Amino acid sequence: xxxxxxxxxxxxxxxxxxxxxxxxxxxxxxxxxxxxxxxxxxxxxxxxxxxxxxxxxxxxxxxxxxxxxxxxxxxxxxxxxxxxxxxxxxxxxxxxxxxxxxxxxxxxxxxxxxxxxxxxxxxxxxxxxxxxxxxxxxxxxxxxxxxxxxxxxxxxxxxxxxxxxxxxxxxxxxxxxxxxxxxxxxxxxxxxxxxxxxxxxxxxxxxxxxxxxxxxxxxxxxxxxxxxxxxxxxxxxxxxxxxxxxxxxxxxxxxxxxxxxxxxxxxxxxxxxxxxxxxxxxxxxxxxxxxxxxxxxxxxxxxxxxxxxxxxxxxxxxxxxxxxxxxxxxxxxxxxxxxxxxxxxxxxxxxxxxxxxxxxxxxxxxxxxxxxxxxxxxxxxxxxxxxxxxxxxxxxxxxxxxxxxxxxxxxxxxxxxxxxxxxxxxxxxxxxxxxxxxxxxxxxxxxxxxxxxxxxxxxxxxxxxxxxxxxxxxxxxxxxxxxxxxxxxxxxxxxxxxxxxxxxxxxxxxxxxxxxxxxxxxxxxxx
Numbered sequence: 001x002x003x004x005x006x007x008x009x010x011x012x013x014x015x016x017x018x019x020x021x022x023x024x025x026x027x028x029x030x031x032x033x034x035x036x037x038x039x040x041x042x043x044x045x046x047x048x049x050x051x052x053x054x055x056x057x058x059x060x061x062x063x064x065x066x067x068x069x070x071x072x073x074x075x076x077x078x079x080x081x082x083x084x085x086x087x088x089x090x091x092x093x094x095x096x097x098x099x100x101x102x103x104x105x106x107x108x109x110x111x112x113x114x115x116x117x118x119x120x121x122x123x124x125x126x127x128x129x130x131x132x133x134x135x136x137x138x139x140x141x142x143x144x145x146x147x148x149x150x151x152x153x154x155x156x157x158x159x160x161x162x163x164x165x166x167x168x169x170x171x172x173x174x175x176x177x178x179x180x181x182x183x184x185x186x187x188x189x190x191x192x193x194x195x196x197x198x199x200x201x202x203x204x205x206x207x208x209x210x211x212x213x214x215x216x217x218x219x220x221x222x223x224x225x226x227x228x229x230x231x232x233x234x235x236x237x238x239x240x241x242x243x244x245x246x247x248x249x250x251x252x253x254x255x256x257x258x259x260x261x262x263x264x265x266x267x268x269x270x271x272x273x274x275x276x277x278x279x280x281x282x283x284x285x286x287x288x289x290x291x292x293x294x295x296x297x298x299x300x301x302x303x304x305x306x307x308x309x310x311x312x313x314x315x316x317x318x319x320x321x322x323x324x325x326x327x328x329x330x331x332x333x334x335x336x337x338x339x340x341x342x343x344x345x346x347x348x349x350x351x352x353x354x355x356x357x358x359x360x361x362x363x364x365x366x367x368x369x370x371x372x373x374x375x376x377x378x379x380x381x382x383x384x385x386x387x388x389x390x391x392x393x394x395x396x397x398x399x400x401x402x403x404x405x406x407x408x409x410x411x412x413x414x415x416x417x418x419x420x421x422x423x424x425x426x427x428x429x430x431x432x433x434x435x436x437x438x439x440x441x442x443x444x445x446x447x448x449x450x451x452x453x454x455x456x457x458x459x460x461x462x463x464x465x466x467x468x469x470x471x472x473x474x475x476x477x478x479x480x481x482x483x484x485x486x487x488x489x490x491x492x493x494x495x496x497x498x499x500x501x502x503x504x505x506x507x508x509x510x511x512x513x514x515x516x517x518x519x520x521x522x523x524x525x526x527x
Contacts, residue, residue, distance in 0.1 A: 047267045048240045061211035066164045069177045072106050075408035077179035077194040078160045086191040103128040110197035116190045149253035150178050154190040166250045166258040173200045173259040219262035244268030363419035366434035374432045382491050392443035392486040393508040397520045399439035401473040414469050457523040481521035485511025
């Protein structure tokens with residue numbers, strides 16, 4: 001029996017249209033799938049890392065602010081003059097150390113001396129920018145018992161207990177630093193505490209915005225923000241949620257919110273899966289479907305591969321080269337622009353953090369960490385160019401006696417003056433001046449002869465004399481002097497004997513101490 005059942009036939013044109021429709025659906029599905037499953041998750045991860053870095057930088061900035069207040073508070077609290085004032089209540093001490101100008105120069109708004117029973121001995125509030133008197137009452141512990149938690153547990157052994165944090169006052173939220181009052185050797189009986197207050201006002205958030213490269217403002221009222229969106233400062237969240245803003249809580253000693261900071265993230269949202277550009281692109285493909293293979297290869301596959309390869313290549317390099325942002329496909333251009341913006345922001349933040357990590361905040365020259373990095377460069381330069389380099393260790397004579405006589409603030413001024421003078425002696429581009437620690441400085445000089453080295457060290461001693469910084473308690477001279485030790489390293493010593501950098505510093509340091517034993521205000525050069 002003949003089978004009359006036959007398969008339905010279609011024309012070639014119909015087949016072509018169906019095939020092209022299938023290719024169009026396949027193509028658009030691939031594009032949006034790639035964007036949904038690969039591109040957007042990768043971008044989400046990058047944005048999360050950027051937000052995390054911004055929060056870390058904010059934490060660093062707040063810690064820096066607290067640390068600055070602590071250093072000022074500590075210098076005044078651990079001072080024999082302050083220690084004796086608590087016992088004698090000498091009015092001359094108050095007249096010299098709590099004038100209005102003191103608040104302006106230290107950037108504080110309140111100084112409070114309390115005895116061992118937390119009873120106020122002397123208190124003064126003065127707005128350091130508005131130059132007006134302020135009255136504080138946070139030390140009325142019967143009325144504000146939680147404020148008693150700002151005091152550390154006192155000791156009578158060597159040391160100076162301290163507490164830092166935030167507190168509410170009638171003039172608004174503020175930072176505080178509390179240190180037990182001790183003599184200059186951090187000894188003595190418990191005579192009370194020194195508290196310093198700095199109000200959290202516009203300059204505070206302005207500095208934080210500069211450090212983080214983001215927009216930061218105070219957020220109020222507090223009750224309008226869900227607890228799940230609040231982040232305690234200094235506590236790293238387990239997971240960063242991509243959001244235009246983060247709310248960072250500054251808490252008092254009891255864990256109660258003192259203030260909330262609103263940080264606007266550089267990138268606060270992920271681009272939409274479907275936007276105007278993608279719709280236009282899809283419509284264009286539908287019109288030019290007969291060129292689908294060519295368009296697919298030239299505008300999608302190859303650019304995507306190139307972009308992904310460039311992103312992958314940049315993951316392992318330190319110096320960022322911007323991705324090409326010229327793409328026919330708007331989504332690829334947007335991804336490239338977002339990645340470029342992300343990496344440039346990270347680089348700017350890394351640069352700021354690197355400068356802060358390698359620069360001494362007081363003298364504005366390299367610190368010990370920056371010095372070690374510079375010495376590694378000098379060592380390689382010495383080997384590559386077959387030239388010597390010289391390490392000079394300089395120490396200010398009798399500097400502890402200077403601080404005890406004139407105070408730490410004047411000591412900081414003297415350190416800055418000496419550092420500035422030494423830095424001016426670094427005439428070559430390869431010469432380096434750094435603060436090694438305390439009152440010690442290091443000079444790195446490349447390719448200097450022994451004769452020129454002697455001339456330079458004599459010149460430095462003369463320049464120090466010309467500074468004429470009075471030193472009332474120096475047995476060496478009426479002014480501040482320095483003792484220096486120097487050692488010159490030859491290329492053969494590095495290559496043949498592999499001299500450690502620590503050994504170079506030790507040789508220069510020993511030479512410096514030899515200069516001190518020789519009467520100070522001189523130098524010794526080790527061969």
